[in-house]
Every structure is written in C-alpha cells, then in structure tokens.
Amino acid sequence: MSAHIEIPYNMDERPDTGLYNAKLGVWLFLASEVMLFGALFSSYVLLRTGASTWEAGHLILNWKLAMVNTFVLIGSSVTMVMSWAALKMNNLAKFKLYMGLTVLCGIAFLVIKGIEYAAKFEHGLLPNQSTFMAIYFTMTGLHGLHVIGGMIVNGYLLGPGSKMWATEPQRFTNRIEVAGLYWHFVDLVWIFLFPTLYLLPGK
Amino acid sequence: MSEAVQKQIKQYLIIGLALFIGTVLTVWVAELKVTILTGIIIAVIIATIKSTLVAGYFMHLLHERKIIYQILLLTAVFTVVMVGLVLFSHSDQQGAQHGIFNVPAKQVPAAADHH
Numbered sequence: 001m002s003a004h005i006e007i008p009y010n011m012d013e014r015p016d017t018g019l020y021n022a023k024l025g026v027w028l029f030l031a032s033e034v035m036l037f038g039a040l041f042s043s044y045v046l047l048r049t050g051a052s053t054w055e056a057g058h059l060i061l062n063w064k065l066a067m068v069n070t071f072v073l074i075g076s077s078v079t080m081v082m083s084w085a086a087l088k089m090n091n092l093a094k095f096k097l098y099m100g101l102t103v104l105c106g107i108a109f110l111v112i113k114g115i116e117y118a119a120k121f122e123h124g125l126l127p128n129q130s131t132f133m134a135i136y137f138t139m140t141g142l143h144g145l146h147v148i149g150g151m152i153v154n155g156y157l158l159g160p161g162s163k164m165w166a167t168e169p170q171r172f173t174n175r176i177e178v179a180g181l182y183w184h185f186v187d188l189v190w191i192f193l194f195p196t197l198y199l200l201p202g203k
Numbered sequence: 204m205s206e207a208v209q210k211q212i213k214q215y216l217i218i219g220l221a222l223f224i225g226t227v228l229t230v231w232v233a234e235l236k237v238t239i240l241t242g243i244i245i246a247v248i249i250a251t252i253k254s255t256l257v258a259g260y261f262m263h264l265l266h267e268r269k270i271i272y273q274i275l276l277l278t279a280v281f282t283v284v285m286v287g288l289v290l291f292s293h294s295d296q297q298g299a300q301h302g303i304f305n306v307p308a309k310q311v312p313a314a315a316d317h318h
Contacts, residue, residue: 019268024270024271027274031275063230071223074219078216078219078261085215088208195247200242200243
C-alpha cells in the first residue's frame with residue numbers, strides 16, 4: 001500500500017530559482033542569522049557609546065587564546081570546503097579526512113573557549129560584573145552554541161549521514177555544500193567578533 | 204570537471220592563507236598607537252575584507268544565482284534599517300554631548316522654567 005513519494009528539487013535545480021531547495025532554504029536561514037547577529041552588534045555599539053567607561057578587551061580577555069581560536073576556525077573553514085571538493089572529485093575517503101578535521105577543529109575551538117571561560121569564572125569575571133562582560137558572554141556564548149550546532153550536523157554527515165553517498169551521491173554532496181554554508185557563516189561571525197571584543201581599546 | 208575542482212582547491216588554499224595573514228594583520232594593527240576611531244575603522248576594514256573572501260570563495264557567493272543576491276540585498280536593507288533606527292533613537296535621547304551623530308541640543312526657552 002505504501003507509495004514512494006519523491007521530494008522534488010533536492011538534487012536538481014528548480015527552474016524558477018536555479019537552486020536546489022536546501023540551498024535556498026539555508027540561505028534564507030542565514031539571512032535570519034544576519035539579522036540576529038546584526039541586532040547583537042548594534043546592541044554592542046549602543047551600549048558602548050552610551051557607557052561613560054568601557055573596558056579594553058585586550059586587558060581583561062585572553063586575546064592570544066582568541067587569536068589561536070581564529071586560526072582554528074579559519075582552518076576548519078578550509079577543511080570544510082575541501083571536504084566538499086573531495087566529494088566533487090568522487091573521493092569519499094578524502095571527504096572523511098577533511099570532515100573529520102573540521103569536526104576536530106570545532107572541538108578544539110570549544111575546548112579553548114572553555115579554558116577562556118573557566119579563567120574568567122575563576123577571577124569572578126561574570127556577566128553581572130560589567131556591561132562589557134555581559135555582552136562578551138552573550139555574543140561569544142551564542143556563537144559557541146552555533147559552533148556546537150554545526151558540529152552536530154557535521155558529525156552526523158561524517159558518520160551515519162555519509163551512507164547516503166552510496167545511493168544518492170549528488171544529494172549527499174549538496175548536503176555537504178549547505179552544511180558548509182552554515183559553517184562558513186559561523187566563521188564569518190567570529191571574524192567580526194574577534195577584533196570587536198578582544199582588540200578594540202576601552203574608554 | 205576534475206581539473207576545474209583542482210583549480211578551485213588551489214584557490215581555497217590561497218584564500219585560507221590570506222585569512223591567516225589577515226588575522227595577524229588585525230592583531231598587529233591593534234598594537235599601533237592610533238586614535239580609537241582610526242583603530243575601529245581599520246579593524247572593520249580588515250574584518251570586511253576577510254569576510255568578503257569567506258563569503259565570495261568558500262560560500263561561492265561570487266558565482267551564485269540572482270535570487271541569493273536579492274535575498275542578501277533585502278537582508279542588508281533590513282539590517283541597516285534595524286541598526287539605523289536604534290542608533291538614531293539613541294542619538295535623539297542623548298543630545299549634543301553624548302549623541303553618536305553629534306546632534307546639536309535643542310534650546311529650551313527660559314520661560315519654560317517658570318511653568
């Protein structure tokens with residue numbers, strides 16, 4: 001009795017948009033993410049300009065650890081795009097290598113962030129300490145949640161999700177492409193967060 | 204197909220290297236003795252260049268369909284309106300001394316003090 005219903009345009013491009021559905025969906029999602037982080041960055045500007053004093057990030061935050069994290073996240077963006085390129089070359093083994101490295105970079109990012117947070121907690125630098133610390137924890141915390149979300153998706157695509165390669169290679173390649181779009185966006189947000197929070201002077 | 208992907212891989216590695224250099228540059232610029240405003244402008248310029256590289260090459264935005272550009276344009280308009288409204292309202296409330304746009308304070312008539 002069960003009928004096989006095929007969802008259209010998850011591999012082929014729709015004639016009107018020129019895109020497969022997931023790609024359009026992820027770009028729309030990223031548009032909403034731009035609004036979310038845009039609101040937080042404008043909050044930062046508003047709070048900073050309205051405050052009589054503002055802490056210098058490089059004096060109370062560990063900018064060297066944050067710089068290492070920037071390298072880690074940029075490196076993960078490179079390995080992510082290389083994993084997609086490996087599938088384009090029909091090389092599943094290389095895909096697994098690069099995707100594995102991407103997940104490892106995500107773990108490294110979170111471990112470093114954990115070390116940073118632990119040091120702040122130890123010194124009593126909590127969100128209620130100052131407006132700067134509040135916005136620091138809000139922005140880096142939300143970004144960290146995005147990293148965790150991306151790692152769950154990437155981990156699934158590396159593990160059980162990769163079975164799709166055997167039956168629907170094009171669809172699987174598309175999945176890696178859209179997962180990559182999200183991961184690069186997370187990297188992109190950090191590119192702005194790093195100088196804003198860790199390097200700008202205080203007043 | 205394979206040759207085109209090989210060329211792309213080379214491009215990705217170059218962009219990755221450029222992003223690493225950009226990060227070092229960001230830290231180096233932060234060490235320079237410049238005014239706060241100059242420091243902010245330089246930091247934003249470097250971050251914008253780096254994010255353009257990520258979006259353009261890693262997210263393939265340089266060769267994307269028209270509808271994606273339309274979505275992003277709409278997003279940019281909404282973001283500018285959202286940020287602009289907040290900043291304008293802030294400027295309006297803070298007056299001349301503290302306003303972001305340095306709007307001159309309104310002169311309050313002296314007679315108003317007696318009522």
